Amino acid sequence: MAHIAVVAGDGIGPEVVAQARKVLDAVVPGIEATEYDLGAARYHRTGEVLPGSVLDELAGHDAILLGAVGDPTVPPGVLERGLLLKLRFAFDQYVNLRPSRLWPGVAGPLAAVKPGEVDLVVVREGTEGLYAGAGGALHRDTPAEVATEESLNTRHGVERVIRDAFARAGRRERRKVTLVHKTNVLTHAGSLWARAFAAVAAEHPDVTTEYQHIDAAAMFLVTNPSRYDVVVTDNLFGDILTDIAAAVTGGIGLAASGCINPEGRYPSMFEPVHGSAPDIAGQGVADPVAAVLSAALLLDQLGHADAAARVTAAVGTELAGRTPGTPLRTEEVGDRLAAYAVA
């Protein structure tokens, strides 16, 4: 039986993760879970972000379920670089998978887009680009200061994530992949992405392809999100596009993500896109849907495709049944989702 690591984290993290685990237990009884105390709370208490021994222990699990980490008093970058990105890089999670659907029952912000009309997935590169941590500063705190950030892109890293995107597109109905980059300005990295994309596309004559600059794609996600099926892009562009995609499909409160090492050499990590939301933490009012959808991605990755589909369908039932304006209770939503998923 699978053995997962659970990092509930800070703020609403523990509340939503509890519901995700409830649903997991309901659909696939017997998954073992070990909890790890990481995040802002531990950092404040001990100064530790991710001790090496914990990283080693996490490596021994089949997957990681993460709630949310952070609070406004932790300096920027500490938990991001020290925990989240550290895990993505250490576990070679090169596919950062972010599906977006406009669910029936959810009022999106776009007047012309109806529920069911948006169903896309962004395959964001997760181990390279501007997230590599290459950069520095000279003459800091003087008028002569210069600060750099370097985007590193390898054929190895670019091609493998593009392959993953085409494989996913091949399993979907529309079979379309959009490459998003900024080839007209970032000519070196853009050229590498474009050539790798063309090479992989040539092996998939059944998949339709298109290319868009990041600025155009950001715009089209607002004016015509239905046009997208699978979008593949680099780490930073993916960060931005997935938040826009979440916004047009009802907000990050519903958005799930998986940081995936497709070969399974290292554990993949699944987490809601939302943060720890300290303003509503502890009140039992956080929406656990994004965490539960992340658990569905986890099930899929562990080979439980049927169970994953049941959880996703349960979310559909839950959202279709909501009355706009009615306050929700985290636990009740979890109970309903677990019940729908096994019904």
Add this chain to the structure above:
Amino acid sequence: MAHIAVVAGDGIGPEVVAQARKVLDAVVPGIEATEYDLGAARYHRTGEVLPGSVLDELAGHDAILLGAVGDPTVPPGVLERGLLLKLRFAFDQYVNLRPSRLWPGVAGPLAAVKPGEVDLVVVREGTEGLYAGAGGALHRDTPAEVATEESLNTRHGVERVIRDAFARAGRRERRKVTLVHKTNVLTHAGSLWARAFAAVAAEHPDVTTEYQHIDAAAMFLVTNPSRYDVVVTDNLFGDILTDIAAAVTGGIGLAASGCINPEGRYPSMFEPVHGSAPDIAGQGVADPVAAVLSAALLLDQLGHADAAARVTAAVGTELAGRTPGTPLRTEEVGDRLAAYAVA
């Protein structure tokens, strides 16, 4: 009297620029204009993008009015790096100014946002960041290829554009500046931007400030664009945010921009955000509003604030009078705008 250079460019460029000039002539008679033939057409004909002699001549003008350059057959980067970015860098146009308004009469895509509720301006840095052209590739076209793009940020470059943003905010009603960056991942450049922002903010106690990560800002532009007044950000983030802002306010067909050298040591350049739109070129149906609004920014920069305000008001009259679905004729729109502006 001012002397401007006009680069009408390709596709719909000449059509919309003709209307912008018509309006300019109406409100400030006697502005001299010299046309320069640059863009895809010249490139195809002669292989030239921006001869040094032309650059020198352009430098002698008070401002540049540009229509649109490019067509799908020019390789990516040639006109962007060789012409548009070349001018921005050569003329030290460090303020890339992009206002966005949801005009009465324009149906934006957001169900909850009413005309008049969005009135923001993005002050995008124009001479640094990932646009610096620093980068390269090794082992090109082999499995070992690595490609880099480097973001270069100086205290000099960052502080001056932030100063411009605060100065603009001080002249606006809401007096608010939002800094957008990604300080939690791009820690070196992010820290420089954040420290420069804090230093300039301290000199402007009358201006409200906030900070957002680029992914959050992209999202809030969709869910709550009314919250923004002045947004200051780096070159690439500004490229993306301004297209989103254009999308939520009715599309790039209405979006104007100025690439400004505030000190006037070099000419500033004004251009619609839209491209050359080869699909509708030559039919007389392109909307000249973005070009005319760009001309208004040009007038403002040349010290004709009153005339600029009249042109902007004329656009308001034009847009409020449009019946959705009625086809427009480029020349007729230009005629009306000129008439409204002098009425």
